[in-house]
Amino acid sequence: MNHWRKDFPILDQEVNGHPLVYLDSAATSQKPIQVIETIDNYYKQYNSNVHRGVHTLGSRATDAYEGAREKVRRFINALSTKTIIFTRGTTSALNLVARSFAHPLIKPEDEIVITPSEHHSNLIPWQQVAKWTGAKLKYLPLETDGSVSMDQVMKMVTDKTKIVAIQQVSNVLGTLHPIKEIARHVHQKGGYIVVDGAQSTPHMKVDVQDLDVDFFAFSGHKMCGPTGIGVLYGREELLNDMEPIEFGGEMIDYVYDYESTWKELPWKFEGGTPIIAGAIGLGAAIDYLESIGLDRIEEHDRKLIRYAYEQLRRIDGITIYGPEDRIALVTFNLGNLHPHDVSTVLDAEGIAVRAGHHCCQPLMRWLDVSATVRASFYLYNDESDIDRLVMGLQKTKEYFGNVFR
Amino acid sequence: MSLDNLYRRVIMDHYQNPKNRGRIDDGAFTVNMNNPTCGDSISLQMIIEDGRITDVKFLGDGCSISLASASMMTESVKGLTVDQSLELVDLFSRMMQGEDVEVERFPLEDIEALAGVKNFPARIKCATLAWKALGKGIEEHKHGSDR
Numbered sequence: 001m002n003h004w005r006k007d008f009p010i011l012d013q014e015v016n017g018h019p020l021v022y023l024d025s026a027a028t029s030q031k032p033i034q035v036i037e038t039i040d041n042y043y044k045q046y047n048s049n050v051h052r053g054v055h056t057l058g059s060r061a062t063d064a065y066e067g068a069r070e071k072v073r074r075f076i077n078a079l080s081t082k083t084i085i086f087t088r089g090t091t092s093a094l095n096l097v098a099r100s101f102a103h104p105l106i107k108p109e110d111e112i113v114i115t116p117s118e119h120h121s122n123l124i125p126w127q128q129v130a131k132w133t134g135a136k137l138k139y140l141p142l143e144t145d146g147s148v149s150m151d152q153v154m155k156m157v158t159d160k161t162k163i164v165a166i167q168q169v170s171n172v173l174g175t176l177h178p179i180k181e182i183a184r185h186v187h188q189k190g191g192y193i194v195v196d197g198a199q200s201t202p203h204m205k206v207d208v209q210d211l212d213v214d215f216f217a218f219s220g221h222k223m224c225g226p227t228g229i230g231v232l233y234g235r236e237e238l239l240n241d242m243e244p245i246e247f248g249g250e251m252i253d254y255v256y257d258y259e260s261t262w263k264e265l266p267w268k269f270e271g272g273t274p275i276i277a278g279a280i281g282l283g284a285a286i287d288y289l290e291s292i293g294l295d296r297i298e299e300h301d302r303k304l305i306r307y308a309y310e311q312l313r314r315i316d317g318i319t320i321y322g323p324e325d326r327i328a329l330v331t332f333n334l335g336n337l338h339p340h341d342v343s344t345v346l347d348a349e350g351i352a353v354r355a356g357h358h359c360c361q362p363l364m365r366w367l368d369v370s371a372t373v374r375a376s377f378y379l380y381n382d383e384s385d386i387d388r389l390v391m392g393l394q395k396t397k398e399y400f401g402n403v404f405r
Numbered sequence: 406m407s408l409d410n411l412y413r414r415v416i417m418d419h420y421q422n423p424k425n426r427g428r429i430d431d432g433a434f435t436v437n438m439n440n441p442t443c444g445d446s447i448s449l450q451m452i453i454e455d456g457r458i459t460d461v462k463f464l465g466d467g468c469s470i471s472l473a474s475a476s477m478m479t480e481s482v483k484g485l486t487v488d489q490s491l492e493l494v495d496l497f498s499r500m501m502q503g504e505d506v507e508v509e510r511f512p513l514e515d516i517e518a519l520a521g522v523k524n525f526p527a528r529i530k531c532a533t534l535a536w537k538a539l540g541k542g543i544e545e546h547k548h549g550s551d552r
Contacts, residue, residue, distance in 0.1 A: 338467065338468035338469060340443065340445075340469075340470070340531060341469050344411065347527075348408050355443070356443040364444065370444050370445075370446070370466045370467075371443065371444045399412075402417065402421070403417060403421060403469070
């Protein structure tokens with residue numbers, strides 16, 4: 001029995017008459033009771049606006065909010081809390097980089113390099129920047145198993161490349177990309193690297209100094225935190241020179257009649273009342289993950305994915321996409337069955353998986369499929385969940401016996 | 406909820422042997438529609454003459470429910486006037502929203518089998534895609550002939 005499962009009250013229920021097997025953590029993770037209670041406690045005991053007023057609750061809320069920023073700084077080993085900006089999630093963090101950093105920087109003769117496996121959140125902002133600036137958007141060709149080779153990086157990332165935007169882990173193939181090596185090459189060519197860490201931060205220790213990246217974005221809700229909170233890390237000297245994209249309360253230093261000045265980092269990027277409960281909840285999620293240890297979580301998730309891969313590949317008619325060495329998720333199709341139909345039968349068995357294009361339409365075209373089924377795992381899953389999935393898939397094949405080819 | 410309420414035999418028959426799947430060579434009005442949340446897509450072609458749908462075909466990519474629904478939809482509206490067709494679009498939409506509609510009003514009896522989809526909220530969009538495409542196509546065609 002998994003030791004961490006008891007911390008997740010939602011998992012203790014039946015769905016459609018069967019004990020719930022939750023295999024959709026890459027979409028959003030479940031939340032441990034420690035996180036739920038921290039948020040509950042904030043609203044019950046010290047809900048207040050931050051950075052204003054001198055009353056006691058306001059100070060407690062401000063301390064907790066800024067305390068969460070320090071936890072995030074330590075979590076990704078950033079140098080300073082000035083480099084930790086709270087956002088609504090990975091998407092808004094990446095959009096902030098695109099609009100505030102890339103748009104003013106990029107010239108028509110420049111190039112932006114991304115991969116075909118990017119999530120739409122790290123793809124469409126760059127399509128937009130390319131449109132706004134006239135720069136060229138280039139796709140780094142993937143290897144046949146969906147991985148990125150340094151040979152291709154060397155070839156594609158040239159003196160013309162201003163930005164390389166890449167996920168650390170693919171949300172469809174589970175591929176872990178060599179960010180540190182890519183960053184080194186990008187910097188040698190005089191460009192900047194923007195990393196989407198939404199799928200990596202939940203499962204492994206991330207060290208932004210060691211990776212030597214310029215920007216790193218991730219979401220709280222995929223790592224046991226609440227929805228609506230994310231983080232943008234950026235190199236301090238770059239953030240310093242960037243203009244805010246949201247203006248209003250909270251982010252100003254002094255307001256004159258016809259112009260204003262901004263607060264210092266990180267607050268100049270946090271206009272309006274910030275996501276206080278979200279940040280405090282994210283802080284609690286970090287405490288929870290660190291109390292277990294990211295190394296242990298990574299080991300657990302890797303063991304589980306190896307087991308899943310071994311069990312699933314034995315199913316007749318299954319096609320698994322991506323490399324064998326992968327992080328915490330497996331994407332597949334079952335014969336000619338449509339992912340919706342597979343997912344509906346699994347749901348009737350109490351098994352929650354994702355079916356669809358996973359916000360990766362270009363990657364679906366690359367795989368030459370319209371949709372896939374994805375099962376993704378986290379610390380609260382164990383081998384018995386995989387066994388249930390395998391049984392569920394056998395049942396799916398039987399159920400569609402007349403149709404299955 | 407039993408899966409058999411969703412995957413009725415008649416639905417699987419339409420899925421395996423869809424009616425009116427293909428292209429109309431020329432003179433047809435085409436409308437494309439996607440379901441952006443799941444990636445299903447349909448390309449619907451119609452010939453509308455004197456306010457009547459004289460031919461209709463579809464190509465699509467989707468699950469059993471969405472393809473069976475497209476097959477039944479095309480089979481039922483062929484030969485109807487656009488107004489009669491729009492009434493069916495509305496009737497189908499209300500059936501999916503859980504309203505107790507008079508299923509006898511559908512010219513094709515098979516469509517009643519899709520009523521079970523309303524109990525699977527995640528699949529309603531699969532069933533409605535082809536009907537929405539039909540509604541959109543008729544509206545666009547109307548606007549086109551007004552000009």
